[in-house]
Amino acid sequence: MRKFRFAWGVWTAALLLGGAGVAQAESWPAQPIRIVVPFAAGGGVDNVARSLAAQLSTQIGQTVIVENRTGAGGLIGTSYVANASPDGYTLLLGTQTTLAVAPLMNPNSGLDPLKALTGVSQVASSPLLLVANPAFEAQTLPDLLAYAKRNPGQLNYGSGGVGTTPHMAAALLGLMAGVKMTHVPYKGEQPALTDVVGNQIPVMFSNLSAAMPFAKSGKLKALAISTAQRSPELPDVPTVAEAGVAGFEAATWFGVVGPKGMPKDRIERLDKEIEKAMQTPELVERLQGQGLTVAYGDSGQFNAYIASEYDKWKRVIEEAGIAAQ
Known part of the structure; x- marks a missing residue:
C-alpha cells in the first residue's frame, strides 16, 4: 500500500511538473526579448533592428528591445549572442558581414557562425x-x-x-x-x-x-x-549579370539568428511572428524608406542561405587574398 501511495505521489508530481512545463512553454515569451546589434546606433543594421523590434513588440505583447554591442567589425556582439543562453530571449540581427565575412577574415576570433548560431528568419536585403x-x-x-x-x-x-x-x-x-x-x-x-x-x-x-x-x-x-533582378527604384540600370558577368550576385542582407541549441518550438514561434511582421504595410514601408527590399526566408531557408554565403565569400577571400587590417 505504501509503495502504491509513493508511486501515485511520484506520478502526480510528474504530471503537475509536466503541466507546468507545458504552461511555461505556452506562455513564452514571459520576459523581454533582446535583439543585439553588433554595430553602433543609428546605422543601417540598427535601423532595421529597431523597425522589426517595434513591430514584434506590438504583435507578441512583450517588449522587444535593441541592444548595441559594438567592436571588432561586429564580432563582439555576434560572439556575445553565440555564447548566450539558447532560450530565445537573446537574438542577433546578423548580416553578410558578421555571419559570413568577418569570422573568415578573423579566424583567431574562434567564432564559427555555422556551428555557434542558428538562423531564425531572413528579413531584408539591399x-x-x-x-x-x-x-x-x-x-x-x-x-x-x-x-x-x-x-x-x-x-x-x-x-x-x-x-x-x-x-x-x-x-x-x-x-x-x-x-x-x-x-x-x-x-x-x-x-x-x-x-x-x-x-x-x-x-x-x-x-x-x-x-x-x-x-x-x-x-x-x-x-x-548587383542583385539578380533590377531595382524598381532604378529600372533602367542593368544588373551586373545582364551587363555581361553571368551569375554575378551580391547584396547586403539582414536576418535574425540565435544561439545554437534554441528549442525548435521557440524558433518556429519567432519565425512565424517575423513572417507576420514582414507582411505589415507599416514595416514594409519603413524598410523600403531605408532603401531595402523585404526578403523573408524561414529558418530552414535562412540557414541554407547563410551556409551558401559563407562558402561563397570564403572562396572570394582566399582567391583574392583579402586579409583583415
Whole structure:
C-alpha cells in the first residue's frame, strides 16, 4: 500500500511538473526579448533592428528591445549572442558581414557562425549600385571592364572598409570578370562616395540607399545593380549579370539568428511572428524608406542561405587574398 501511495505521489508530481512545463512553454515569451546589434546606433543594421523590434513588440505583447554591442567589425556582439543562453530571449540581427565575412577574415576570433548560431528568419536585403564619376570614360560596365583589362591594377575602387559588402562585391566582380583592380578602403561608405563624387577615385559599389540620390541627381553614373533582378527604384540600370558577368550576385542582407541549441518550438514561434511582421504595410514601408527590399526566408531557408554565403565569400577571400587590417 505504501509503495502504491509513493508511486501515485511520484506520478502526480510528474504530471503537475509536466503541466507546468507545458504552461511555461505556452506562455513564452514571459520576459523581454533582446535583439543585439553588433554595430553602433543609428546605422543601417540598427535601423532595421529597431523597425522589426517595434513591430514584434506590438504583435507578441512583450517588449522587444535593441541592444548595441559594438567592436571588432561586429564580432563582439555576434560572439556575445553565440555564447548566450539558447532560450530565445537573446537574438542577433546578423548580416553578410558578421555571419559570413568577418569570422573568415578573423579566424583567431574562434567564432564559427555555422556551428555557434542558428538562423531564425531572413528579413531584408539591399542591392549594391556600381557607380562612377561622370568624368570617368566608362559609360557602361563592359566599358569599365575593358578599361580594367587594358590597365591592370590601375583602376582604383573605393569602399567603406576592408570586408564590407561593397568591397567584397568588387572583389567578386574582379575574380569573375578576370580583371585586376586596386581597392582603396575608407573609414565609412559616405567618405568613399564623397571622393567618387569629387573624382578622387573613379568607381565603387555602394549600398543602393546611399548611392541612389547621387545617381538620380546626375552627380554619379549608375553602371549596374548587383542583385539578380533590377531595382524598381532604378529600372533602367542593368544588373551586373545582364551587363555581361553571368551569375554575378551580391547584396547586403539582414536576418535574425540565435544561439545554437534554441528549442525548435521557440524558433518556429519567432519565425512565424517575423513572417507576420514582414507582411505589415507599416514595416514594409519603413524598410523600403531605408532603401531595402523585404526578403523573408524561414529558418530552414535562412540557414541554407547563410551556409551558401559563407562558402561563397570564403572562396572570394582566399582567391583574392583579402586579409583583415
